[in-house]
Amino acid sequence: xxxxxxxxxxxxxxxxxxxxxxxxxxxxxLGDPLRELVGQSVSEETRQQxxxxxxxxxxxxxxxxxxxxxxxxxxxxxxYFFKEPxxxxxxxxxxATLELVMGATIIIIGLSVPLGVYTAIKPDSxxxxxxxxxxxxxxxxxxxLTAIMMIYVFSVEYGWxxxxxxxxxxxxxxxxxxxxxxxDGWMHIILPSFALASIMLPLFIRLIRSEMMEVLQSxxxxxxxxxxxxxxxxxxxxxxxxxxxxxITVGGVxxxxxxxxTILTETVxxxxxxxxxxxxxxxxxxxxxxxxxxxxxxxxFVVTNTIVDLIYGLVNPTVNIARMGA
Amino acid sequence: MSLLSVxxxxxxxxxRENTVxxxxxxxxxxxxxxxxxxxxxxxxxxxxxxxxxxxLLSRPGYIDHGEIMFEGEDVVSMNDKQLRNMRGNRMAMIFxxxxxxxxxxxxxxxxxxxxxxxxxxxxxEEARKIAIVKLREVxxxxxxxxxxxxxxxxxxxxxxxxxxxxxxxxxxxxxxxxEPTTALDVTIQADIMELLLELCQSNxxxxxxxxxxxxxxxxxxxxxxxxxxxxxxxxxxxxxxxNDPQHPYTQGLINALPQQTLPGHRLKQIPGNMPxxxxxxxxxxxxxxxxxxxxxxxxxxxxxxHFGEVEVxxxxxQRLQSNDARxxxxx
Numbered sequence: 310x311x312x313x314x315x316x317x318x319x320x321x322x323x324x325x326x327x328x329x330x331x332x333x334x335x336x337x338x339l340g341d342p343l344r345e346l347v348g349q350s351v352s353e354e355t356r357q358q359x360x361x362x363x364x365x366x367x368x369x370x371x372x373x374x375x376x377x378x379x380x381x382x383x384x385x386x387x388x389y390f391f392k393e394p395x396x397x398x399x400x401x402x403x404x405a406t407l408e409l410v411m412g413a414t415i416i417i418i419g420l421s422v423p424l425g426v427y428t429a430i431k432p433d434s435x436x437x438x439x440x441x442x443x444x445x446x447x448x449x450x451x452x453x454l455t456a457i458m459m460i461y462v463f464s465v466e467y468g469w470x471x472x473x474x475x476x477x478x479x480x481x482x483x484x485x486x487x488x489x490x491x492x493d494g495w496m497h498i499i500l501p502s503f504a505l506a507s508i509m510l511p512l513f514i515r516l517i518r519s520e521m522m523e524v525l526q527s528x529x530x531x532x533x534x535x536x537x538x539x540x541x542x543x544x545x546x547x548x549x550x551x552x553x554x555x556x557i558t559v560g561g562v563x564x565x566x567x568x569x570x571t572i573l574t575e576t577v578x579x580x581x582x583x584x585x586x587x588x589x590x591x592x593x594x595x596x597x598x599x600x601x602x603x604x605x606x607x608x609x610f611v612v613t614n615t616i617v618d619l620i621y622g623l624v625n626p627t628v629n630i631a632r633m634g635a
Numbered sequence: 636m637s638l639l640s641v642x643x644x645x646x647x648x649x650x651r652e653n654t655v656x657x658x659x660x661x662x663x664x665x666x667x668x669x670x671x672x673x674x675x676x677x678x679x680x681x682x683x684x685x686x687x688x689x690x691l692l693s694r695p696g697y698i699d700h701g702e703i704m705f706e707g708e709d710v711v712s713m714n715d716k717q718l719r720n721m722r723g724n725r726m727a728m729i730f731x732x733x734x735x736x737x738x739x740x741x742x743x744x745x746x747x748x749x750x751x752x753x754x755x756x757x758x759x760e761e762a763r764k765i766a767i768v769k770l771r772e773v774x775x776x777x778x779x780x781x782x783x784x785x786x787x788x789x790x791x792x793x794x795x796x797x798x799x800x801x802x803x804x805x806x807x808x809x810x811x812x813x814e815p816t817t818a819l820d821v822t823i824q825a826d827i828m829e830l831l832l833e834l835c836q837s838n839x840x841x842x843x844x845x846x847x848x849x850x851x852x853x854x855x856x857x858x859x860x861x862x863x864x865x866x867x868x869x870x871x872x873x874x875x876x877x878n879d880p881q882h883p884y885t886q887g888l889i890n891a892l893p894q895q896t897l898p899g900h901r902l903k904q905i906p907g908n909m910p911x912x913x914x915x916x917x918x919x920x921x922x923x924x925x926x927x928x929x930x931x932x933x934x935x936x937x938x939x940x941h942f943g944e945v946e947v948x949x950x951x952x953q954r955l956q957s958n959d960a961r962x963x964x965x966x
Binding site (some may be wrong): 382391526527528529532533534535536537538540542546547550551554624625627 | 727732740741750753755798
């Protein structure tokens, strides 16, 4: 177990290294940091002097090592716009984004498993056909369009849900502001969560359905039937457990991807998370903030994938974590 | 009264364009504790017969008509609940490939205990005890530990023993074994067959052994059915069928055994292939491969009828017999 953990952590570090190189390379090539700092009224001489002071004339390697060293100490540079450490800016926005992802994940898990299983067991029923048809539509429509349509229908026409913002939030664990503590917070997070889930949910329904249909054809399901086992037990224990193994792997990657999808959802719903912040940072050419965002999202991606791999090992008996990597 | 009595069992497959008949009016009986072999080439309908007896055909296959009387009840007309009560309890099945028969994510214990608890009111501990007893019966070493292991931790031979133990868990009247050793090592095949024979004999369990191995049939069974293209073409006591086959197809099968050829000579074979079910020739389905075929064979399907000790479906069997007699007289 320990050896496997160490191996996975080393892999994660390698991935983070690549992300940091890419992030840093962007920083060096995305506009002139000096222009952002001092504007145009400063003479060329002063500029050169400032460049030297800031270390911008050093070699790429030296600059990268300085950047990586600072990053390891939690210093990802200072945002030009907020005049604050970039990491602090992001961490302030992080809870909003993570709660949105959490909301979407709950919707995806809660709906995709029963719907996927149902459509696999009864592939010819009318309801299954409707679900499969809707899922194609869901996959095909871009998130921002789904979001706008949802706002139009549920906020503008019916007025059931608010159309923007986080509403009433309550601080927990110090700085973390949560939506899940007040009714108003719940109302605000429902639409954005569904919008964010709108692509992944159909994808997961289809994934679970096809995996389940394959498993239902397997010899061990036939054998379970030949043993006289109750069909409900066959579906929800024998078949579902085997179905979910590949789904877990894909799911881990998708949670990371969803963090990236929040850029669109947050923008449409004016959700004060880091996706919305990222788009603003791009508009303001706030390079340190952009780079910090990339690295934080990369970090979340790597961490979720590592955790999912560990969970997979625990669920799948044929992966023996204790012996792996030894 | 016989344990199992099958009459005119016909299985069809609903394909996209047409319906294919995979089993064509199969009839046979099995007495309590009797062991019956079903032999034939791949595609003859052996496995389909096995699954049909359990009423466990998966789509698009279905029982078109016929009767399967098992312990006085018709399996064909049973509802789901009755079928569930019968399967694994009174009639059990052993599958072909032990590597894929057990569920990879459930422990051996879970898979055994659930079978017991599906049919009997038992506590988990009681079921566990029975499972251990049954694992001992199939010579699994340290059965207590095996119960907590997953299938992938065990060898193929060990898994097939466990599958046999699962089949025997509820002391069924009939076990259907669908080529139980084809996926196993040759050295283990004999062990498994011996075990199966021993258990069936000592518990008075009826056995239907589906195989293409005539050697196995002769060791294991008392009676044999020979199938070809979804029909029974020869049936009778195993000894008679092996020693004195009547149908040209059965003769071909037996001549094809390596023991029937002198060392250094080419092995004999039956020319051609089994026809596909969508394209069964007119008349006797075997006629294109049969050296004795006549015009009658090419036009009319032979009925199965008694001939001496066995039942045969062949127009020419009488002539063949006299040929043999003449040949023997000459020699």
